[in-house]
Amino acid sequence: MQRDYRQSLSQAGGLGRNRAVGSAPMRRPGAVGAEAGAPAASARRRAVASDSVRTADPTAPVGSAVRTGPKASGPRTASQIAHHVLARAEENARLDRYEQDVKSAFDAIVPTLKRISALQHETDFESRAQDIARRELGFELPEDILADAWVERLDMRRLHAWCTFATYRRFCDDFFSRDPLAAEEGDRHFNGGFEGFLQTCGFHTLDISPCADGRLAHLIRYVLRLPHRAVRRKSYAGALFDIDDSVQKWVETEMLRFRSGRPNTADAPTRYLKLVAYHFSSSDPEHEGCAAHGSDTTKAAAAGLERLLGFQQAIENSFCCGASIDLLLIGVDTDRDAIRVHVPDAEGGMAVDRYLDVMELYETTARLDASRARHDIQDAVRQTSPGVAEGMARLIERLIENNLSQIDSVRGRHGERYADIGHAEHFIGAGVGFEEIQLRNLMYFAYLDTVEEATQDLDVGIRIFTGLNVRRGLPAPVVVRFDYHGQVPGARDRAVARCRRVSEAIKSRYADLFERGLLHLMQVVRDCNADAPIEVLACTASADAKAGGHR
DSSP states (O other), X not given: OOOOHHHHHHHHOOOOOOOBOOOOOOOOTTOOGGGTTHHHHHHHHHTOBOSOOOOSOTTOOTTSSOOOOSOOOOOOOGGGOOOOTTOOHHHHHHHHHHHHHHHHHHHTHHHHHHHHHTTTTSTTHHHHHHHHHHXXXXXXXXXXXXXXXXXXXXXXXXXXXXXXXXXXXXXXXXHHHHOTTSOOTTOTTXXXXXXXXXXXXXXXXXXXXXXXXXXXXXXXXXISOOOGGGSEEOOBGGGOOOHHHHHHHHHHHHHHHHHHOXXXXXTSSOEEEEEEEEEEOSSSTTTSSOGGGTTOHHHHHXXXXXXXXXXXXXXXXXXXXXXXXXXXXEEEETTTTEEEEEOOOTTSOOOTTOOEEHHHHHHHHTTSOHHHXXXXXXXXXXXHSTTOOHHHHHHHHHHHHHHHHHHHHHHHHHTTXXXXXXXXXXXXXXXXXXXXXXXTXXXXXXXXXXXXXXXXXXXXXXXXXXXXXXXXXXXXXXXXXXXXXXTSTTHHHHHHHHHHHHHHHHHHXXXXXHHTTOEEEEXXXXXXXXXXXXXXXXXXXXXXXXXXXOO
């Protein structure tokens, strides 16, 4: 008997060059420790693609070649790893376990479906397929897809999309029910104190715009080690954030300060801090940098700085110079998760070629005692920009020390750099929301209200998945999602309407892929005020959707 897709997913859920130098995690059933899913992960890395392919054809799909950069030394045992003196080993272990558990669940999909595909002409195919799925994926497969296998080839494209969406549903349910990335009790860096620390630095809001590239999805909770609920994050292709949207958020923030005293009162001497995070590749800078900027690191940094200055000018022109904001620009080496900080001068000015390289700082301070290492970090920040404001300097020092833990984690698990220095995302997220995506290379994100305003972001995502999936005959799974504020009358209805409108627009824009079953969509909404789980509205891989005629 066929089952409604939303019911099936619900049953599948339940996991409750001027530089200064110097809680039980979600587990896939059948998995054993951190090694579970390793073959799948290796297979996916072999399919990893380039972010920017320099060809004469600008429409050439991203991901046509595998790029792994210089060979890394590979994972090492605990006795072989020399940790940085300031690295927080316990936090690293906890975050690493969560990442490995989630990614192993997604990585298990393809090898599991391969096993199932090989059995499709056996007399007991359906029962054996369900046994494998329950054991390896943690849920049963749609009965109607399996039941058709004896008369026609198993619809692997639809099955792959269904499994990706079901795994995403389980991941979301686990995230919102268990809060696995929350700070641990007693952690002096988070423990409910980040907002207070931010205010002592002279800021009441930290608004971060990273690139939409999936290799920066973990920027907040992993690379910068910040509490993800305490900062605002909106991702854009090339980190080219929408100035009008940021102005609107600034107005909303200041209104809350005036009317409600949140996060502090309007007379408090604090400012709004806008941060842009661009990215680059240290091992293959000409190919694995930011696609939106042609893998040109200087161009990416300059574009980010220009957008920051445009935002600042917009605020000053609209609300006078007294309403100004502070700015910060950082770069992220996606091969090693090391950041570079463009330290502002006394007037808040930054330069593309004036930055502090945290990877170099890691090397020079790793063997010092903790007090001396922190002293050297303070000196390095002030040597980079001698006039930097004290509050800004303190925040930068915190970000640097946090980043040292992430560098240490990457080196401990992967050697000198990640094995997958290119793209390896599992699905595209389009719309508004996705706060649970705090993991590297899990999802490519296109922030949008309408497809027309985000064509560049969506096109880049489709190009990436043309290389990752479509060329192998697998679909590009797209989660269309709009979060809403449940206390606002009619908010859910408007979110549902946006989901439907954007889904239809995506189907139309990429009609060829959709008609061939190489593009599947799931529509999702969520009441973000109630801290509720996601609500699945519809999906093209549902029980009544057939290949070639799915809706």
